[in-house]
Amino acid sequence: MPLSLVLVVIVLLAALGYAMGRSRALAAGGGSARTLNSVPRYYGSYVALWAGLPSLVLLFIWNAADGAIIRGMVIDRIAMATSVTAPAALNLAFANVVNLANGALNSDGADPNLLAAAGYYNHLQDLSGQIAGALVLVLALCGLAYALRRVRPALRARNAVERVVHTLLMLSSLLAILTTVGIVLSLIFESIRFFTHVAPWDFLFGLQWSPQTALRADQVGSSSAFGAVPLFAGTLLIATIAMLVAVPVGLMSAIYLSEYASRRTRAVVKPLLEVLAGIPTVVYGFFAALTVAPFFRSLGQMAGLDVSSESALAAGIVMGIMIVPFVSSLSDDVINAVPQSLRDGSYGMGATRSETIRQVVLPAALPGIVGAFLLAVSRAVGETMIVVMAAGLAANLTFNPLEAVTTVTVQIATLLVGDQEFDSPKTLSVFALGLTLFLVTLCLNVIALRIVQKYREKYD
Template structure:
């Protein structure tokens, strides 16, 4: 409740600061706006920033550290014998305190000391929220008063406001960069832990994938083989089938919509195609498992072929349908961005429409088309649900699209489902697969960038 009140106070003071700063600037020059260094709106924003920004930063800092500070104060008041145990017992104690404080039953009679600690936790949280409200409101009022007192005709309000905006934009960029770096580093560190217990050469070139590891010394059939070649082969096979469906259909659709279709037809066809991109992948998975897989099996059996009930062909075909909008929509936009002067020049030399498309438009649009195809490949490699439901989980090393296969992403999802211990080779192997997938995707993007740069230089 107190936090809501603080936010409402900040909004009110910020709005008041904007109008007060703007009015003060106009009043300082007697209504002659031309005498101001900046337009009056910048003075209003300047005062509003001083009114809201310091208190908002305090709110963010307290929100990020409140639980830790309060918990440390609660644990410090507990008997020493309750907090001197192992890290696991301390985590259980914290969980009990938080559950009781939130009114969640732990399923057993709570310890009176823990019950008192939960009450103290709630009391300190409430006290902290009241202090945040008081200090935040005081900071907002003080900032508003300070900024309003600095309003003068020669105040460079625009420069100061734009400096704050620039810092904000840099901070947003750093958040994105640091998040990416954190993801990559966490992936690398966990993968290195896996490669310390299982040789990287055996992982990359092993031909048998059986991630089940023995829990007891006398357990049989759980040796833990982590040869990932069957997973790479399955991923490549399904991706290839999907691209054989998506690229020709998507590219031909884009060419028709941009070069042949009347405007009214294009305005109808493009949104209809893009609807495919909005369908949840689980729906595609149901379609693949209940419709496409039985159809492929019956078709194969009618030709005398042995077809598995779950096949790479069914999963790849449905995945290709799902990816069509990525190719068609982006390629259509790229083809439409080719200057009309190139087409007119080709027609002027006597070329037909089809010759112009093949020899002028498509080469000029090739960088964008390559980018669309790379996006489609990345989407196919990262798909999980369709493969799980239509291609199965069997790690078969085969190039036969009529057999069941599995992919890297499907195995990652399987390995990390449920309560897992992150110190076993079985679980850590998911990070090894993720690292390989990251490297492959990065390599594809680098190749695409190189192709784009080459042809962009040619047609610029």
């Protein structure tokens, strides 16, 4: 039974349980909700949860476990049919079996043993779907019947439903935390593997980045240098240029929209400004590569400067334009949240509008504005497509914005393209880059939090 059909059946049974539970509660109370311990909709929700939640949990567990079980059974069959025992060869054979079963590989001329294993794989998949559908349906019906039998006026349906909702909210929060912990641990463990090949000192302070490694002893042309300083410098250079564009333009736009613009002007300008946030980054990359970069190159030639066709200046300016809506929209919301009483008090003291904005509104909105800046910095540091198309892939150690540079995220994306072997320093280096970027961002957030707390005390 297809997964989508199983989910539809569960949803229908839960909806049926809600209607039946609500009507049964009203019937048990003599048609009046006043005799019930809870509102009738809680009785319906109680029955719906019993009909849907256990079956959904069973379906999740089944889908999480059947893949590994089917994989083990198919690999055992392949090993018995072909006498292959090497784990790598068995994994490759299983991948071919899955591709044959899904139609991704042409079955003409394929190994008969693999074709038989592909048929066995499809049989197991169909059998697993049928068993899962039957068990889920039976469990949903049993939960529905059990909950309906418990519906009576004295049942504390509201308490039961709220306990379930509270548990689901807690599990959702725990899942988010565990996901973060898992990401950090994966970065740490893979980075440790990388640092067994490359010294941390050479990685953090090396001045040459050339991650190509030799696959054979007689291979040449692979320098295998993992000094990440050029990547950090390129990331810092482009992010700085972007922030020099986004921060003043975005903040001034927010001040104008919140303090000076009329309602009609604000209703037109604000949506138009926020349209920039919805443009795909690849479009910005095209704009930077085809328009902005040639424009700066022609300007440089007229001024007698050597401007690269792929420069940090072009990428940074276009990235700053992309980030303007983040700074503007968030700063505008924060400025509008400042109480009007602060403005009125400033005007009552004889301050002008500009003095009120500079000395009252902006200091009061400082925490939110700093948060907007941090979001913009994170967006600039994590951008990839614009840098690939406008700044290039060259790991040059330079702070000249007219030259080509690259960033940490671009190298991560470049090194993970195609089939990779996660045992080589070349591939493992991306985890070290990711961990370093994570730690730098974390330190910036902590510093910004301290700054916000220091200045916020004046306006509490």
